[in-house]
Amino acid sequence: MTAKIAVVGAVPGTLVADLKRLGFTEYESRIYVQLLRESPATAYEISKTAGVPRPNTYHALEALSQRGAVLPVSETPVRYIAAQPKEFLDSLARRTSDLCASVGNQLANIAQPLDDQYVWTLTGESAVHEKIDSLIDSSQSIIMVKAADDVLRRHAETLRAAAARGVEFLIVLFGQNADEFRFAENSRVYIHEGNGVRMGTTDNLFTITSDRKEMVTAVMAEDVTAVHTRNQPIVNMAESLIRHDYYMAEIFDRLGPEIESNFGPYLRDLRLACFTPEQAASFKVKTGLT
Structure with missing residues (x-):
C-alpha cells in the first residue's frame, strides 16, 4: 500500500490543476496520468495504482472513454489505455474552438447591441x-x-x-x-x-x-x-x-x-x-x- 501512495504523490499538483481547467475531475486526472505511465490496465488495477476508490474509478473511466481520453482495448476483463496526449489535446482544442465559435454566434444573436463605454x-x-x-x-x-x-x-x-x-x-x-x-x-x-x-x-x-x-x-x-x-x-x-x-x-x-x-x-x-x-x-x- 505504501508503494501505491508514492505513485499517487508523484502526480504533479500543477498538472492535475491544469487538467481540471480542461474539464477533468480530480479522479479523472489521476487516472489519465496513471494510464499514461502504465497501460493497459483494468479498472481494479487503476483504482489501486491511481489511489481512486473503485466505484469512482468506473465512473471516471466511462467519462474519459466518452471524451476519447482513454480507450478500452480488451474484454473479460476490460483493460484500458490512455490516448496519446498530443493527439487527444489537439482534438480537444479543435472541438472546444468550434464549440466556442458556435456558442458565440448564438449568444451574439441574442445579445442587444452594446455601445461599450465601460x-x-x-x-x-x-x-x-x-x-x-x-x-x-x-x-x-x-x-x-x-x-x-x-x-x-x-x-x-x-x-x-x-x-x-x-x-x-x-x-x-x-x-x-x-x-x-x-x-x-x-x-x-x-x-x-x-x-x-x-x-x-x-x-x-x-x-x-x-x-x-x-x-x-x-x-x-x-x-x-x-x-x-x-x-x-x-x-x-x-x-x-x-x-x-x-x-x-x-x-x-x-x-x-x-x-x-x-x-x-x-x-x-x-x-x-x-x-x-x-x-x-x-x-x-x-x-x-x-
Missing part, C-alpha cells in the same frame, strides 16, 4: 498581457504605445505580425535601443525625452491605443493591474499622452542642450516643482540629482 479592470500578469496581445492582434490601422523596453519586448512577435499587416506604429520608449522595435518602415520609435531614463512613478505604466478606438493602461509593478476601455474621451486622453511624449522627444532631439540649461537635467526644475514627495525621492534616486 472601463474594465484586469488583474494578474497573464490576463493583462493576453489583453495587450489581443488588442494588437485586432488592430487594423495604427497602434500608439508608451512603454519600457523590457515590457514591450514581451509583445514583440505580436507587434511584428501587426507591422506585417501594414499597421502603423508610434512608440515612445523607456530604453536605449529604438531600432529593436522598428519592425517596418511604418514603425516610428522615439526614445523618451531623448534619454530613455525611467523616472518618477509613471515609468511602470504601459499605455497602448489601437485604431483610435480602444486602449489599455497597465501598471507593471509587483501586482500587475490594468484598465481597458473603448470610452472615446479616455482613449483620446491616452493618445494625447503618447503624442505629447512624441513631441517632447522631437523637441529634445533638436533643442536638448538649451532645454537642459533652462530647466536642468531631466527637466529637474519642472519636475521637482510639481512632484509629490514620493515621486521626488524616486526621481532623485534614479537620476542622482538633488
Whole structure:
C-alpha cells in the first residue's frame, strides 16, 4: 500500500490543476496520468495504482472513454489505455474552438447591441498581457504605445505580425535601443525625452491605443493591474499622452542642450516643482540629482 501512495504523490499538483481547467475531475486526472505511465490496465488495477476508490474509478473511466481520453482495448476483463496526449489535446482544442465559435454566434444573436463605454479592470500578469496581445492582434490601422523596453519586448512577435499587416506604429520608449522595435518602415520609435531614463512613478505604466478606438493602461509593478476601455474621451486622453511624449522627444532631439540649461537635467526644475514627495525621492534616486 505504501508503494501505491508514492505513485499517487508523484502526480504533479500543477498538472492535475491544469487538467481540471480542461474539464477533468480530480479522479479523472489521476487516472489519465496513471494510464499514461502504465497501460493497459483494468479498472481494479487503476483504482489501486491511481489511489481512486473503485466505484469512482468506473465512473471516471466511462467519462474519459466518452471524451476519447482513454480507450478500452480488451474484454473479460476490460483493460484500458490512455490516448496519446498530443493527439487527444489537439482534438480537444479543435472541438472546444468550434464549440466556442458556435456558442458565440448564438449568444451574439441574442445579445442587444452594446455601445461599450465601460472601463474594465484586469488583474494578474497573464490576463493583462493576453489583453495587450489581443488588442494588437485586432488592430487594423495604427497602434500608439508608451512603454519600457523590457515590457514591450514581451509583445514583440505580436507587434511584428501587426507591422506585417501594414499597421502603423508610434512608440515612445523607456530604453536605449529604438531600432529593436522598428519592425517596418511604418514603425516610428522615439526614445523618451531623448534619454530613455525611467523616472518618477509613471515609468511602470504601459499605455497602448489601437485604431483610435480602444486602449489599455497597465501598471507593471509587483501586482500587475490594468484598465481597458473603448470610452472615446479616455482613449483620446491616452493618445494625447503618447503624442505629447512624441513631441517632447522631437523637441529634445533638436533643442536638448538649451532645454537642459533652462530647466536642468531631466527637466529637474519642472519636475521637482510639481512632484509629490514620493515621486521626488524616486526621481532623485534614479537620476542622482538633488
